Every structure is written in structure tokens, then in C-alpha cells.
Amino acid sequence: MISTLQSRMLRGADGDPAPRLAYGADYNPEQWPRDVWEEDVRLMQEAGVTVVSVGIFSWARIQPGPDTWDFGWLDEVMDLLHAGGIGVDLATATASPPPWLTTAHPEILPVTANGETLWPGARQHWRPTSPVFREHALRLVREIATRYQDHPALVAWHVSNELGCHNVYDFSDDAARAFRLWLRARYGTLDALNHAWGTAFWSQRYSDWEQILPPRLAASHPNPTQQLDFKRFSSDALKDHLIAEREILKEITPGIPVTTNFMVMGNTKGMNYPDWADEIDFVSNDHYVHPGPQDRDELSFSANLTSGIAAGRPWFLMEHSTSAVNWQPVNVAKRPGDLARDALLHVAHGADAVCYFQWRQSAAGAEKYHSAMVPHAGRDSDVFRAVAELGATLKALAPVAGSERETASVGILYDWESWWASEQDSHPTSLLDYRQEALDWYSALLALGVRADLVTTRADLSRHRVLIAPVLHVVPAGLAKELTCYAEQGGHLVTTYFSGIVDENDHVWLGGYPGALRDLLGIRIEEFGPLLAGESVELDDSAAGTLWTDRITVTDADTQVLAHYRTGVHTGRPAITRRPTGAGSASYVSTRLGVDGLRALLPRLLEPAGVSSELPADVRGAVELTVRRGDGERFLFLVNRTDATVPVSGLAGDVLTGGTPGTDGALVLGPREVAVLRQPAG
Structure with missing residues (x-):
């Protein structure tokens, strides 16, 4: 079932009351001249886009100086999107502090275990425990929330961006003070901490809380429980920042759902996402394929784990790529069919939104070679045609919206x-x-x-x-x-x-x-x-x-x-x-x-x-089966894991998308194709 909070995003800003799968991208209009914005909205409509995330890295544009605000451009963008029937997942813009803030307050910059400062020039250059950063960030959140609380395009709030992607572990003095407070709350007494940390080993017994530090660069292996507790603390520090932003948003706009984008993929493990999930109204995730022998298995695994973190409820794919990324050693373009297969595999595991980084491929900056829904080649490109085809497919899958993933044996x-x-x-x-x-x-x-x-x-x-x-x-x-x-x-x-x-x-x-x-x-x-x-x-x-x-x-x-x-x-x-x-x-x-x-x-x-496959014996291993269940209905997602044609027989249901009729009633899946069947729930 669609929750009240999710329904706002699934129905978008165009007034259509029917639930649907959301479709869109990060949208960064501040990177482009004003005359591009109308074309963006027109192409979004052509592609079937229903929602975009706006303002993620816009702090320096919104607040050019400590007491200077510029919302005019964002007002215009919000109005244009609403007029085009496109909802806005509006970011709090706190992901990367502007140069004026780090110049005035270099004490907000993270410090490595080696004692090195991480300087501005990239992104996420802030300490999760910095009281100075928190003060400025929450002021920004309040200004944005107050200004757009009644805007009809607003369908969700997007807290920061990929919290902890580059700054999960900070070893600064701010972190040391916050770590001690966290340890006091966890253990209560130094005796309890000394027992938990086994400080009788290597003469590490603490006699005062002020003696305790994060596990900075040491002469040998740092205390293992100290390391484990610092991981717990670091995840909690970021969660605390998430909650601080959320509380302001809930105070000003109690009816707007709040989310933040997790990164359930690869070796991203610093953030304890199951512990964070209850702090947001719906789980969102970013995922990028890592080329290798298990690349699509890993995609399925991560989508499946995201569903587990969301307790089986629908979640939102906030970012993935239409084709190549820019940050791997070799950035391989996706093959024909990969764009749709990758997106629908996330939907199979419970995603009710399919969104990309980003809408229009950047002409400058560190991610200019990262693919987008509108590539450098523009509308007349295979990528954009595939994007528009996926939009039509997701529209056909509207009945799936709000259904939950069926529990497996x-x-x-x-x-x-x-x-x-x-x-x-x-x-x-x-x-x-x-x-x-x-x-x-x-x-x-x-x-x-x-x-x-x-x-x-x-x-x-x-x-x-x-x-x-x-x-x-x-x-x-x-x-x-x-x-x-x-x-x-x-x-x-x-x-x-x-x-x-x-x-x-x-x-x-x-x-x-x-x-x-x-x-x-x-x-x-x-x-x-x-x-x-x-x-x-x-x-x-x-x-x-x-x-x-x-x-x-x-x-x-x-x-x-x-x-x-x-x-x-x-x-x-x-x-x-x-x-x-x-x-x-x-x-x-x-x-x-x-x-x-x-x-x-x-x-x-x-x-x-007594557990075995539900698939016909001749397609086991070639086809992945995932099931979502709604009110009286089941949706069977059949994903061709191979580069060959696979006929699937023996599964009844109305075909919502994918596959072609074959002989003897079989449904034929093309290479890397996904088909979705709807059948009554037993």
C-alpha cells in the first residue's frame, strides 16, 4: 500500500491522482544558461520525467555570502517545473559548504587519522561534529524550508547528499570531544569502558575521560574495540546531523516527506543504514554498477539489501547512471538494453522511483564525463532514446507502484x-x-x-x-x-x-x-x-x-x-x-x-x-525471478541474466511489459530483457 507520505511523491506535481512509478534525475539548472531551462522541461515531459532533485550542491549560489541570499533563480526553476507537471525533491543544499564559509571558519574542515586537513576544492569538506558547521547548515535549511513550504512543486525533502561519502571518519578535536560524550552515554563509567575496551592489554587503562581520543595514527594496531566504537560513533554522528536537518523540515513542513540518499553498493560500509532507516519517511538509495564477473548480481544484491533496510516497503532509487560513470579506473559505457535492465531490476526489488545522476550531462567540472539522461550529444542520441523508452515502460508499470516485495523462503x-x-x-x-x-x-x-x-x-x-x-x-x-x-x-x-x-x-x-x-x-x-x-x-x-x-x-x-x-x-x-x-x-x-x-x-x-526454485527447470540460472505483492495482485519480474534469447513457459499472468509471445505459450525474453507479469495473489 502507498503511504500518505509517499503518495505525494508518487503522484508528482501535475495533479494526476493516479499512483505511478516516479521517474527523474538530479537537476542542476545553475550549471546552465537561463535559455536552456525551458528546453529542459520540454525534454523532461518527452521522456516521461515526473520528479527531479534540485539544489543539491547549490549552497554557494543560494547564499553567496554570510548575510546574502539569492533565491530568485530557484524560484523561477520551481515555477517552471511545476508548470510542466514535474515534482521537486528539494535538497537542503548542505552537502558542500561554500568558499566564504570555509575561509572564515577553517575549523569546520575534516581531519584524517594522520592529522592532515581535507581542504576545499572537491565536496563534503565538513566535520559531522562541528558546531560551527551545524549552525550555518541549519540556518540554511530553515531559510529554504520557510521559503518553499507552500510551493506546489514541492513533493519531498532531500537532506544533504550521500551523507558520509567522503567525510564519515573525522579525527579532529571536535570529533574527539563528541566521541567522549558518545562513550559516556554508552558506558556510563570509565570502569565500564575500560572493561569493554580491554584496556588491561598494552597499558591502555583510562583514568579520565579527557584522555580518550579517536583511533588516530598510532605506533601499532589501535585498540580493536576503540576502532569498532569509533565506527559506531561516526555513523551516529552523521545520523545526528540527518535528524537535526529533519527536525527543522518537520517543524516547518510536517506534511512533506523527508529522505536522504543512502549508498548501498560496493564497499560503502561506514554508515549503518539499517540504524538510519527509521529516521526518514522513505528509504532512498544511490547505486552504480561496478564492472566485473558479478556486476549485475551485485546490482540485484544491493537493490535487495536496500529493500531489506526498508523492511520490504517501497523505496526510491535516487541515483544511478544511464551509461558510463567518471570515477572508475576504466569507465565503460553500457550496452544496448543495459539502461532498462538495470533500472527495472531495482524496481523488481521494491524501488518505486527510478532516478539518475543527472538530467543534463555537465560541460565542466569533475563529473563532466559522467553520463546523464541528456548526454553531451543531446536529444538525438541513443542514450536519450533509451531514456524516453524507459519512461514509457515505467508508465506501463504504474500498477506496481506501492506494492511491497513478497517475502522469499x-x-x-x-x-x-x-x-x-x-x-x-x-x-x-x-x-x-x-x-x-x-x-x-x-x-x-x-x-x-x-x-x-x-x-x-x-x-x-x-x-x-x-x-x-x-x-x-x-x-x-x-x-x-x-x-x-x-x-x-x-x-x-x-x-x-x-x-x-x-x-x-x-x-x-x-x-x-x-x-x-x-x-x-x-x-x-x-x-x-x-x-x-x-x-x-x-x-x-x-x-x-x-x-x-x-x-x-x-x-x-x-x-x-x-x-x-x-x-x-x-x-x-x-x-x-x-x-x-x-x-x-x-x-x-x-x-x-x-x-x-x-x-x-x-x-x-x-x-x-523443502525449498527449491519456482522457475521452470530449463531457465534456472538464466532468469532471475523477483515478486512484488499489492492489493490482491502479484507482480512477477523476469530478468534475463544472459546475452541470449530465453523462452520462459509455465508462468501465467498478464504481461505488463517486456517479452514477446513464443511457441507453446512461452514468453520469450530478449538478451538482458525484463518482463513483468501481473497475476491474482493466491
């Missing part, structure tokens, strides 16, 4: 604190990649045609018959109990190496690994066996393992050994185990198997739960 648990802690220094290996391990499990499920949801520890885990928790490194006692109950009540848990090792303070669970999960799994490990780069071991089921091995001892008579090591120092010992418990089970995979190894293993892990 398999959940993959993604935990930010395990991500942070498992990749810190002084560990058994520096080669561990938390996100890659989770992505490999996801890719293997895609290859089997099995739907899966990315979920966080805030979710109701019992909704999934199988729960895969790769490298669940941080397991507080409460989570261990929850996972035990999950399995005993009929769920089937699967976890991996380096899971259940530490508690929330990064203290090792003693008595043998995997500490917090040892009894549930019915195994005990005395010592890890990490592998060198390029080294591998063989299992007796013909799989090959890399990165990690464990010396497993089975401690419960009911624990079954699904595979042994055939080579390596643990030859003959268990490699993969399963322990039945209550109505469910708990399985353990002690090495990194990669996509191919997991694809071979997964049917054995899914079989006790």
Missing part, C-alpha cells in the same frame, strides 16, 4: 557490525571480504533460480524457512538466543567460518569457536586455519575451498558431517556439518567455496526446508 542475514569487526586488523587473515562472501551466496542462489531476501538483524527472521548468515562474526548473547530459537522452532540456519566469534564488545566467546553458536551447531574449533593467497584445499564432495579452514571436532552425536577435507592440514576432518535441533537445523560451512562450490552445496542445505 530464503533469507541472507547481513549485519553491519559483523562487516565492520570481521575486517579489522590483527585477525587470522587480512584477506577476508565480508560483502563478497555474502554476494557469493546470493549469486549461487541466483544461479539455482532460488529467490532470496537480504535481511538485517532488525528483521523478523522467522519469516524465512532458511536463514544464511555468512561470517556472522559479532553475535551478542541476545542474537545467539534468537538464532537458537529460530532453528528449534523449525528454521534452518546456515552459517560459515569466523561466525559467532565475538560479542558486542569484540570480546572472544571463550571455550572454543564458534563461541556463541558452538552448542547450536554441535561442533568445537580450537584453532583457525586461514589459507595463504592462492592456496586451496579439496573437499571429498569435489568442491575446492580457499581463504579459510577450521579444525572441527563434532561434539554432538546428532551432528552430521556433510563433507570432509580431502587435502590440507585438516585432511579427514569435517568441513561442512549439519545438526538437527527441534524442528529445524543448524549447518556450518568452514571454508570459502565461491559461487560454483556454493551452487553445488546449496540443494543439500535447502532440501530439509
Whole structure:
């Protein structure tokens, strides 16, 4: 169902009461002469654009000096867009402070762990904990909100932009003071902090709060719990800034929804987005494809995880690219069909808006080679034609708007604190990649045609018959109990190496690994066996393992050994185990198997739960199936993962878009094509 707050954005500024999928881009008219603006609105209408984000990097234009304001140009832009039936997601413009502010107050500039100042000249050059920056930023927010509170084009507020993209970790004196306050609130006493940080080690015991610093450049490895807490604090500091801006917007415009754009993609991990999600009215995300063998799997994974962060509710794709970006080592243009496939894959996983960076490709500046909806070549270009075609497709998919993603039988648990802690220094290996391990499990499920949801520890885990928790490194006692109950009540848990090792303070669970999960799994490990780069071991089921091995001892008579090591120092010992418990089970995979190894293993892990693919056998792996569910309806998204034509038979429903009729009632998907079927909900 469409929430009251989301409905304003989904219906736009043209007065059409029918819900629809929003379509648009970041719009930066200040980069262009006035005579381009009318053409922009005309081309937006031609492309089917319904919403644009305006003013994101406009602070220096809106406020040219400390007490000087220039809203005339923005007034005109807002009026033009409204006259064209286009809604505005208006930014608070606080993402990058203007030169006059950093000149007058260089103390707002971030400082690295090495003590180096990050100077102006790029963007996001501000400290999240700077009281001076906060004062000026909130003054700007109040001015903008007051001026446009009643403007009919306004459909949403866009707080800052990609918070933390370049300034998540600041080690300045402002940050040190704020960190101490955060630690006081978390621990209450120095004794509690000293215990949590294990300061008896290396003579680190603190006797005064003022002695505590961020983990700046040190002679050796900084205290691991100090590092983990600084990550928590840094995420919270940015969240606090988000809340401060939001509160002003809610005070002045209580009926306008507020969002900010997350960056659920790649290795962007500094911001704990599941913790932020409740602070905004709808989740928004930016995503850019990283070329590689799992590039579109990663896109699907990130969109899926964004849906998990949004608790399955519709969310908004605030930025992605029509073609090449400008910031990768080699910036490859998208192939024909990629633009639509990439956008619709996000919609399949719950996006109710498809937006790009940016509307018109810049002629100058650091992102002038970044693609846009209107490229340097202009309207007469393949990119713009594809943009207009996508606009028509999204219009045909209007019935999907407001529907939620249907829960899958398999959940993959993604935990930010395990991500942070498992990749810190002084560990058994520096080669561990938390996100890659989770992505490999996801890719293997895609290859089997099995739907899966990315979920966080805030979710109701019992909704999934199988729960895969790769490298669940941080397991507080409460989570261990929850996972035990999950399995005993009929769920089937699967976890991996380096899971259940530490508690929330990064203290090792003693008595043998995997500490917090040892009894549930019915195994005990005395010592890890990490592998060198390029080294591998063989299992007796013909799989090959890399990165990690464990010396497993089975401690419960009911624990079954699904595979042994055939080579390596643990030859003959268990490699993969399963322990039945209550109505469910708990399985353990002690090495990194990669996509191919997991694809071979997964049917054995899914079989006790009765989980298999819903797709016809001949298209499993070639087609990704994702389902959204609305009032009495289901929407089946069929995504061709290949560069070949794929006929899909046996799935009933009205075709909303994509595919062509084939023989024997099959729906034929062209290379990289997406089809959407509508059927009654069972």
C-alpha cells in the first residue's frame, strides 16, 4: 500500500491522482544558461520525467555570502517545473559548504587519522561534529524550508547528499570531544569502558575521560574495540546531523516527506543504514554498477539489501547512471538494453522511483564525463532514446507502484557490525571480504533460480524457512538466543567460518569457536586455519575451498558431517556439518567455496526446508525471478541474466511489459530483457 507520505511523491506535481512509478534525475539548472531551462522541461515531459532533485550542491549560489541570499533563480526553476507537471525533491543544499564559509571558519574542515586537513576544492569538506558547521547548515535549511513550504512543486525533502561519502571518519578535536560524550552515554563509567575496551592489554587503562581520543595514527594496531566504537560513533554522528536537518523540515513542513540518499553498493560500509532507516519517511538509495564477473548480481544484491533496510516497503532509487560513470579506473559505457535492465531490476526489488545522476550531462567540472539522461550529444542520441523508452515502460508499470516485495523462503542475514569487526586488523587473515562472501551466496542462489531476501538483524527472521548468515562474526548473547530459537522452532540456519566469534564488545566467546553458536551447531574449533593467497584445499564432495579452514571436532552425536577435507592440514576432518535441533537445523560451512562450490552445496542445505526454485527447470540460472505483492495482485519480474534469447513457459499472468509471445505459450525474453507479469495473489 502507498503511504500518505509517499503518495505525494508518487503522484508528482501535475495533479494526476493516479499512483505511478516516479521517474527523474538530479537537476542542476545553475550549471546552465537561463535559455536552456525551458528546453529542459520540454525534454523532461518527452521522456516521461515526473520528479527531479534540485539544489543539491547549490549552497554557494543560494547564499553567496554570510548575510546574502539569492533565491530568485530557484524560484523561477520551481515555477517552471511545476508548470510542466514535474515534482521537486528539494535538497537542503548542505552537502558542500561554500568558499566564504570555509575561509572564515577553517575549523569546520575534516581531519584524517594522520592529522592532515581535507581542504576545499572537491565536496563534503565538513566535520559531522562541528558546531560551527551545524549552525550555518541549519540556518540554511530553515531559510529554504520557510521559503518553499507552500510551493506546489514541492513533493519531498532531500537532506544533504550521500551523507558520509567522503567525510564519515573525522579525527579532529571536535570529533574527539563528541566521541567522549558518545562513550559516556554508552558506558556510563570509565570502569565500564575500560572493561569493554580491554584496556588491561598494552597499558591502555583510562583514568579520565579527557584522555580518550579517536583511533588516530598510532605506533601499532589501535585498540580493536576503540576502532569498532569509533565506527559506531561516526555513523551516529552523521545520523545526528540527518535528524537535526529533519527536525527543522518537520517543524516547518510536517506534511512533506523527508529522505536522504543512502549508498548501498560496493564497499560503502561506514554508515549503518539499517540504524538510519527509521529516521526518514522513505528509504532512498544511490547505486552504480561496478564492472566485473558479478556486476549485475551485485546490482540485484544491493537493490535487495536496500529493500531489506526498508523492511520490504517501497523505496526510491535516487541515483544511478544511464551509461558510463567518471570515477572508475576504466569507465565503460553500457550496452544496448543495459539502461532498462538495470533500472527495472531495482524496481523488481521494491524501488518505486527510478532516478539518475543527472538530467543534463555537465560541460565542466569533475563529473563532466559522467553520463546523464541528456548526454553531451543531446536529444538525438541513443542514450536519450533509451531514456524516453524507459519512461514509457515505467508508465506501463504504474500498477506496481506501492506494492511491497513478497517475502522469499530464503533469507541472507547481513549485519553491519559483523562487516565492520570481521575486517579489522590483527585477525587470522587480512584477506577476508565480508560483502563478497555474502554476494557469493546470493549469486549461487541466483544461479539455482532460488529467490532470496537480504535481511538485517532488525528483521523478523522467522519469516524465512532458511536463514544464511555468512561470517556472522559479532553475535551478542541476545542474537545467539534468537538464532537458537529460530532453528528449534523449525528454521534452518546456515552459517560459515569466523561466525559467532565475538560479542558486542569484540570480546572472544571463550571455550572454543564458534563461541556463541558452538552448542547450536554441535561442533568445537580450537584453532583457525586461514589459507595463504592462492592456496586451496579439496573437499571429498569435489568442491575446492580457499581463504579459510577450521579444525572441527563434532561434539554432538546428532551432528552430521556433510563433507570432509580431502587435502590440507585438516585432511579427514569435517568441513561442512549439519545438526538437527527441534524442528529445524543448524549447518556450518568452514571454508570459502565461491559461487560454483556454493551452487553445488546449496540443494543439500535447502532440501530439509523443502525449498527449491519456482522457475521452470530449463531457465534456472538464466532468469532471475523477483515478486512484488499489492492489493490482491502479484507482480512477477523476469530478468534475463544472459546475452541470449530465453523462452520462459509455465508462468501465467498478464504481461505488463517486456517479452514477446513464443511457441507453446512461452514468453520469450530478449538478451538482458525484463518482463513483468501481473497475476491474482493466491
